[in-house]
Amino acid sequence: MKISSKYLCVILLCIGNTSVFGQSTFGRLKQKATGIAEKVIDKKTDELLEDKSGKKDNTRENPTEKVKKERVKKQNTVYDFQSGSTVLLKEDFLPDVTGQFPMQWYTRSKGEVVEFNDVPGKWLQLYSGTFLSPTVLLKENYTIEFDVIIDFPPNGNYPLPALKIGLYDRGNKGYILSNDYRVKNNVNIILSPYRNELRVKLKSIENNSNKIATENYILPDFTAKLGKPVHIAMDIQKERIRVWIDQEKIFDLPQTVPVSNLLNQLRLELESSNYKNSELGYYISNLCFADGSPDTRSKLLTEGKLESNSILFATNSAKIESDNQGVIKEVAAALKQDNAIRIKVIGHTDSDGTPKQNMALSQKRAESVKRELIEKYGIGENRIETLGKGDTEPVEKNMDPNEKAKNRRVEFVRL
Known part of the structure; x- marks a missing residue:
C-alpha cells in the first residue's frame, strides 16, 4: 500500500x-x-x-436477506396450471393431409400441415397472414393449451415478425380477417422475437375500447429454444387470465378478459417480414380448449362462501392427500389480498360410519385445512375458525359413490 x-x-x-x-x-x-x-x-x-462488479463481498451479506431471496425465487418457479377436466375442442391435425391446409380452419393466406423428423405429430405452418380455428362454445371459465415452434436465423439482418394469438367473440370469418374489421371484444398474446430473447405482451379490448395493455415480459436466451416445441398454457376465470410459457408464469391479471360477450374462436396472425418463407418457421399444434374451474379467490372475496370437494383426504383420516385444483392455495391468496378477512373452515363427510365418528372426522379435516393454511402459506391462526358438521348437511342423497364423493367436501365461509 x-x-x-x-x-x-x-x-x-x-x-x-x-x-x-x-x-x-x-x-x-x-x-x-x-x-x-x-x-x-x-x-x-x-x-x-x-468484487469486480463493484459490489461488496457476498460473505458480508446479511444471511437473513440471502435466505429471503432464495425463498422468493423458489416460489416464483411453482407451476400451478391445471388443465380443464372436460375437453371442448382438440386440434392436433392428425386427420389432415400433410402439405395441405387443415379442413376445419380458415385463412386467406397460406398455411400447410407439416411433419418433422425429430418432433412427433403434425403441425400447422403459418405464413404471413391471419388464421382462424374452428369456433368453440366457451363459458366463463376455461383453459387453453397449445405448442408453438419458432425458428429463424439467429444472426439475421431483418426485424423478426411477431405472432399474435388472440381470442375473439365472433365466428364471422370475413369480418375477422378483413383489414377494416372493428374488433368488439378480444384478448391477444403477442410473441415478438428480438435478437436472442422473446418479448411477450398482452392486450385486450372490450366493447371496442382498450381494456388493458401490458409491458413486455422478457424471456431471455430464447435462441436456445429455436426449432423446439414451446408449451403455452392459459387459464381464464371470467375476467382473470393467467399465462404460462414452458411452465414459467408470464401474466396473472385479475381484470383483463372482456366479459361483455363470450369469446369463441382462436385467431392467429403472423406479421409480414423481409425474410423468405424458407428462412422462417412458425408452427402450432396440440391445441386444446377445456372447461375450467372458477376463480376461487374472487368467489370467496365477492360472495363470501366457497365449497370444494377437490381437497382429498385419506380414507377415514384427516390427512390431506391432494388438492389438485389448488383450492387451499387460492383461499390463502384471498386472505393475503385482504388482511382484514377472517374465515371459518367447515368439514363435511358422507354417511358412511356413525354420526359421532363422522362429526369427529369432519372436525379433524377442517383443522387439517387450517393447519395447511398456517404452516404452508403463513396465514395467522387467529384469522381461521374451524367447525365439523359430519354428515348432517348432505348436498346429495348418499345413494352411490358419486353422490358420496360430492358430500365429502370442505366449505370456506367469510366471517
Whole structure:
C-alpha cells in the first residue's frame, strides 16, 4: 500500500531535523502522518473486499436477506396450471393431409400441415397472414393449451415478425380477417422475437375500447429454444387470465378478459417480414380448449362462501392427500389480498360410519385445512375458525359413490 510521497517527505524531514521543529510540533506531525496512513490502509482494505462488479463481498451479506431471496425465487418457479377436466375442442391435425391446409380452419393466406423428423405429430405452418380455428362454445371459465415452434436465423439482418394469438367473440370469418374489421371484444398474446430473447405482451379490448395493455415480459436466451416445441398454457376465470410459457408464469391479471360477450374462436396472425418463407418457421399444434374451474379467490372475496370437494383426504383420516385444483392455495391468496378477512373452515363427510365418528372426522379435516393454511402459506391462526358438521348437511342423497364423493367436501365461509 502506498502513502503519498508528499507526506512521506514531511515525515523524513521531521525525523532528520528535529532541531528545526520543536518537540511538540514534531509530535503533532507524527500523529497527523499516522492518521493519514491509517486512512489509506482502511480504504485499500475496503477495496479488496469489493468484487469486480463493484459490489461488496457476498460473505458480508446479511444471511437473513440471502435466505429471503432464495425463498422468493423458489416460489416464483411453482407451476400451478391445471388443465380443464372436460375437453371442448382438440386440434392436433392428425386427420389432415400433410402439405395441405387443415379442413376445419380458415385463412386467406397460406398455411400447410407439416411433419418433422425429430418432433412427433403434425403441425400447422403459418405464413404471413391471419388464421382462424374452428369456433368453440366457451363459458366463463376455461383453459387453453397449445405448442408453438419458432425458428429463424439467429444472426439475421431483418426485424423478426411477431405472432399474435388472440381470442375473439365472433365466428364471422370475413369480418375477422378483413383489414377494416372493428374488433368488439378480444384478448391477444403477442410473441415478438428480438435478437436472442422473446418479448411477450398482452392486450385486450372490450366493447371496442382498450381494456388493458401490458409491458413486455422478457424471456431471455430464447435462441436456445429455436426449432423446439414451446408449451403455452392459459387459464381464464371470467375476467382473470393467467399465462404460462414452458411452465414459467408470464401474466396473472385479475381484470383483463372482456366479459361483455363470450369469446369463441382462436385467431392467429403472423406479421409480414423481409425474410423468405424458407428462412422462417412458425408452427402450432396440440391445441386444446377445456372447461375450467372458477376463480376461487374472487368467489370467496365477492360472495363470501366457497365449497370444494377437490381437497382429498385419506380414507377415514384427516390427512390431506391432494388438492389438485389448488383450492387451499387460492383461499390463502384471498386472505393475503385482504388482511382484514377472517374465515371459518367447515368439514363435511358422507354417511358412511356413525354420526359421532363422522362429526369427529369432519372436525379433524377442517383443522387439517387450517393447519395447511398456517404452516404452508403463513396465514395467522387467529384469522381461521374451524367447525365439523359430519354428515348432517348432505348436498346429495348418499345413494352411490358419486353422490358420496360430492358430500365429502370442505366449505370456506367469510366471517
